[in-house]
Amino acid sequence: MPVLLLSPRFSPDSIALATEASRLSWRVHRLHDRRPSSRLAEEELVFYGESLLADTIGKALGLALLEPSADALPRLPAEFVRRDVRFTTLGAARGELFPRFVKPADEKQFRAAVYNSSEALPGSEVLEDSLPVLTAEPVRWLDEYRCFVLDGQVVTASPYAWMGEKEEHSHAAFELEGARAFAMEVLARGGDFPPAVVLDVGRIEGRGWAVVEMNPAWSSGLYACDPAGVLRVLERASGSRRTLASGDSRWLRLLPDIEG
Incomplete structure (x- = not known):
């Protein structure tokens, strides 16, 4: 049976997964530090945790972590994006027209947000100009949905934001079935995707359904x-x-290879 490998950090998500894994008779192993026993590499591991932890322990444990390419979003057909999105570098992004939404393409080295000027971005003395980033035309998202995808099918989905707010408790206005249907259309016609991935979709005010972003499921x-x-x-x-x-x-x- 699989062994669910979890971060030392307790979170509602990791607790929910641990509870379900135990119900399925999986073993659950929560790491106590960032130097796990090499014996774990012999197990049928399934990892869930932050990317820094994955990079620290992944190679030693022989993990195979799937993720979308950093430029996956701007490579989608325009009909599924409905805004100007570019894959570029932090240095080049400073030359774009502001305001502009800017986020790191891979890790969270700085805050993903709408920046009103190039001066508001982290300077070259803080982060290298060569850092890959995604930039996008600012838009107003009406609602947003998370879809966990396996082999081109939406396995489970959930709303997660309403009018930009993450703490919306009333789901009365959400269109979960519409989100599923749009996600399935993207998966069928949008190009090449990892076999297991998270696809976030939502509705842009005045434009309709669009892909928000893609992320590693783990x-x-x-x-x-x-x-x-x-x-x-x-x-x-x-x-x-x-x-x-x-x-x-x-x-x-x-x-990466991690010493020690």
Whole structure:
């Protein structure tokens, strides 16, 4: 049976996954530090945790972590994006027309936000100009939805924002079925996707359904998604190199060698 490998940091999401994994008779191993026993590498691991932890322990444990390419969003057909999105560098982004939404393309080295001027971005003395970033035309999102995807199918989905607010408790105005239908259309016609991934979609005011972003399933929040469905996606998205499916290697995260 799989072993669910969790971060030392307790969170509602990791607790929900641990509870569901135990119900399915999986073993659950919560790391106590960032130097796990090498014996864990012999297990059928399924990882869920932050990317820094993945980079720290991943190679030693033989993890196979799938993720979308950094430029996946701007490569989608325009009809699925409905705004100007570019994959560029932090240095080049300073030359764009502001205000502009800017976020790191991979890690969270600075805050993803709408910046009113290039001077508001982190300076070259803080971050290298070569840092890959995504920039986008600012738009108003009416609602946003998280979809956990496996082999081109939405396994489980949940609303997560209303009018830009993450703490919306009333789901009366959400269109979850519409979000699922749009996500399925993107998966069918939008191009090439990892077999296990998170696809966020939503509605832009005055423009309609669009893709918000794509993220690795193994580090994405659950919101109200079904933990059992998420575990199905995680088995493919964050398993072992020994069980890596044929053709999945091109989606692998490059894990660094960590000394000690």
